[in-house]
Amino acid sequence: MSSNQPNTATVLVDSIISLIPGSLRALPTSIVLLTLFLGYLTLVQLLRWRRYNAVHQQYQRKFDKGELTPDDAQKIMQLASAWDMPFAFGAGYGVGILRTFSIPTVSKLFYATKEMATVEKVVRRYADTEILLTTASFCPLSGFHDISLKTDISTPAQDPRTNIAIARINYLHGKYKISNDDYLFTLYGFMSGPLNMIDRYGWRALSPLERAAVFIFWAELGRKMGIQDIPATMEELATWCQAYEEKHMVPTKINNIIGNVTLWDNVVGVPERFGLRRLVERLVICLMDDRMREAFMWEAQPQYMHLLAKGLMYLSMFMQRWLLLPRSEPLCGLDASLPGVEAFGKRFRPTIFRWEPWYKPESSGLGYLMDVLLVKLGHHAGVPGKRFKSEGYRLEELGPERYEQVGHEEVFREAERIQGCPIPSYYFRR
Template sequence: MLFKEFKLQLFLQPASVAIVACFVVGYLGLVQLRRWQHYHRVHAKYQKKYEDGELTPDEAQKVMELSATYDMPVVVYIGVVVGAIQVYCIPSISKLLVSTKQLGNIENVGRRYADMEILIDTFLYCPLSGFRDISQRVDKDPPAEDPRANISIARVNFLHSRYKIANDDYLWTLYCSIIGPIDSVNLYGWRNLSPMERDSRFIVWAEVARRMGIKDLPASLDDLIAWANAYEEERIVPSKANYIVTKNTIDDAVVSIPRILGLRSLVEGVFICLLGDRIRGAMMLPAQPWYIHAFVKLVMFITTFSQRWLLLPRSQPDYPTIHVNIPQQSFSKRAHTTASRFKPWYKPESTGFQNVIDRLHVKMGFTETVPSKQYKSEGYRLEELGPVQFEKLGQEDVFKDAERIQGCPIPSYYWHRE
């Protein structure tokens, strides 16, 4: 007891208080010094090219990574999810998804989203040119250094070719994919996106859209927003298909949350609050009570304040689902996702301490089971992703289409499949 009192008195001595205060002030100063480092570095490198209208899609990808993988990956991911659900506000889209049973059947939803996230993250974060540094491309027709972005686009093209999809529905999906993260950052981010960051999202997605053969692309983000505002006034209406697809999506997202003390219901309510009233109404989802809205605002405020003033920034990019910076020879091997899902699609079978952790996650209900062959623990190849019935179809066509849209061959080692 006396020893504890002595320690307390020692701590309260002016010198001790001064040391603690200096440490706290120094740490907070370091946070502010480093918080904007990535932002200033990226803008110093690309702002002039952006102002001159010369920003390339590859450079726009690097700008986009600033908010998505360094500064605000969680907030951007919330926007990605909300944007994906916003797509389903259009009955022609949701009815197609219900008819294919990919999102209309809860049993297929987990793999559908696992595949979709991998394909999208691959063409967003791997170089669209096929080269990690396009300025080093000296030969006239060299093989791509990194063909993954264009293989993923080609695979999406193949999967889409199996269905009849209206061009306006493609444009609406493009709009939601761009605007979801932008709106999320504006609402919940510790800073706003700069004009260059906003337009970089459009530059990247517009280039992807061209490679997908989408027609009548607006010339700018503002033009796309104007088109979407007019389109949604005419086409967004409540429908049962909207509800089915969205409900299955939410159920898949919260399946690992325990029901004890109403925790899962709370998380479902938070999810619905994040959608906003316009989307919620189109999905025929119930309005949430005021205290859930207040809870969401409080949590996001605490998160934003902590990140802005109290936490050091990331020193390495946090990619959502894929390993981006890997050796070229690894492209021929099956890849594993970095994302954690209730059904552990494409996660490697573990050993040792990691296996203990995986089994603990199962016991706690965070995952359905440990990684296994049932969920393709051997990994994935981009040209095989998609519904089970298409897994072995179109692979050679995908490679040819990838070579066409990237304008150069796929390296020979990629064709050697492991």
């Protein structure tokens, strides 16, 4: 091969320069590329705050008047959770959920369900939980994408998915004796986890409007779950939970078992080669405070691991804030837009898949080859198929396999009660 053949970088630069108007091509290449780079950075900043400003312009006045509704709060919360900082928000949820298992009464209850007997039970349990909570977070709380369409209590919901998901959670929780205090502490984990993570590692701070929205949304969801004595403000709930932690968050062997299972489920998709999975486990532990870590009986990580964790998170913050264009599509794990009437009667599928690809459709051709490659790389445990219910899911069927075909009518009645109107008949079509 000739040594004079241009390399790929040279060809790319020449291609970019060819797109530049002739009057600018006389400038040195370095000046042209620097100008393009600065133009890109300017574009990032022009677009970065556009959605933020639009949301605040729409809801700030209602917030100032104390008139935000739970549906408003849900939409406001999605600004950070699906558009601006989904990874920080998701990591916060993960730490918040894990924190609930540092309370022995919670971890002991989960241990008693025997839903950790096999790998498939563990992964499916977390996959189903994620689907139920994601549905509740992103499909409309009221059951209406346009609340003006709800003229009275006899008007069927436009989109009953959130309330069916909550009703299914209530049905499954009803099988066990869970104290209201443990419910309250768990509810606070869903609020405080993302808030704390973004306070530390978000590329921007959450506004007072957004922080209030997180509380309003989760408090409403808690009421739909039947949780009693939810304080009127985030500050009151935080004070109560702090006292609860000090009294009840203590190390136990069952905490350690459940913590290890939960941590494993969150990192299992990371390859074990070169110690990568163990490294990620240690980095996750660095995101916890000492009381939580000690409750799981995990060793303290050395200072260099904490520095590495912070460095990676700060690098992510910097890139999102200054170098990356904002998302053009939300990242939320499912399609929360209003489905067509026919789609409601069919099975649903998530848009993000775990290590075991539950509910992922079977593919062919290049798609199948990609699935095989993901298995080879250790990112998936197997290719999609009947084993992982590739036909999709129904919300009323999610949960442990032994409850899959029971409780549907109870779930539908509960969903209609908490949303205050009927489920549309077309949801029941098969």
